[in-house]
Amino acid sequence: MEKDEILDHLKTPKLDKELFGKADETRKRYCGNEVYIRGIIEFSSYCCRNCLYCGLRRENKKLRRYRMRPEGIVELCKKIIDIGVNTIVLQSGDDFYYTQEMVSSIIEAIKDEGNAAITLSLGERPVEDYSKWKEAGADRYLLKHETANPRLYEKIHPGQRFKKRIDLLLALRDMGYQIGAGNIVGLPGQTFEDMANDILLLRELDVDMAGIGPFIPQKDTPLGKFPGGDLNLTLRVLALTRILTKNAHLPATTALATLDPESGQRMGLKAGANVIMPDFTPNGYREKYVIYDKKVRVTLERAEEVILRAGREISKRRGDSLKCTRHQRASVYI
């Protein structure tokens, strides 16, 4: 599918039925019927960056911040592994309080529990940190590109460079990580062409996974008064990404559930998604991780219910990258 056709689909709601059907067929053919459960822990709400759309931005003085202790993170991971979930996603703001050594120790302690996959989502760090964490046993790294329009990217990420983001993703892949990028749909100032370029970039990067969610405003940020993204447009971007990337892992994001708590994620599963990420962040912390407003909590039970209601199978296996040509290792088949 070329750019003109992508643009037609983005702009034409009446093509949705056909588009979502094609995405669902593609998902079935390349990824099967399983929906992978990834357990996420948001362990720190501190961030040194200042992204215009995010409630964790450093200039948001209204946010109550927290950091989990490394031992607490490891304990929680053990509990998640004990209930059979074999991928753990460790996410935080860009928080340099957690040194390379601290994160390496956390990874090693989790790996002592078995062979659960570890996905890191800790933002931009020196490549030496990424390299040490890979040596410690990390499997995947999620670093969303947010928008493929470099000017828009640099406007909403003060002090950050689009080229650096892409260079880091490529460096992570060279180190052997399964990489994840992803984008926000409906950012103020974003055009249909930008969205088409997001999808084409995901194909070009040949990502192992991609997180695609709508823009949802957070009231204490500079973009807090802009309208939120549209559910159907987000589903179109998701479906097109499935068709173009074929076997990338694509979550039905929590942001979809936030826009439509009853059916948002189920619609995502019907439009090409094959992953759900329930939130295991403990009470007392979770409410403070306010990237955007009114974020719903997707529990394991809720994720399982959504999967079953969509007529799909629950999988708590590692669910490694399906891009076997690049990741020729035994774990792919576990």
Ligand code: SF4
């Ligand atoms: S989007 Fe990420 S890097 Fe930007 S302020 Fe939020 S947590 Fe920090």
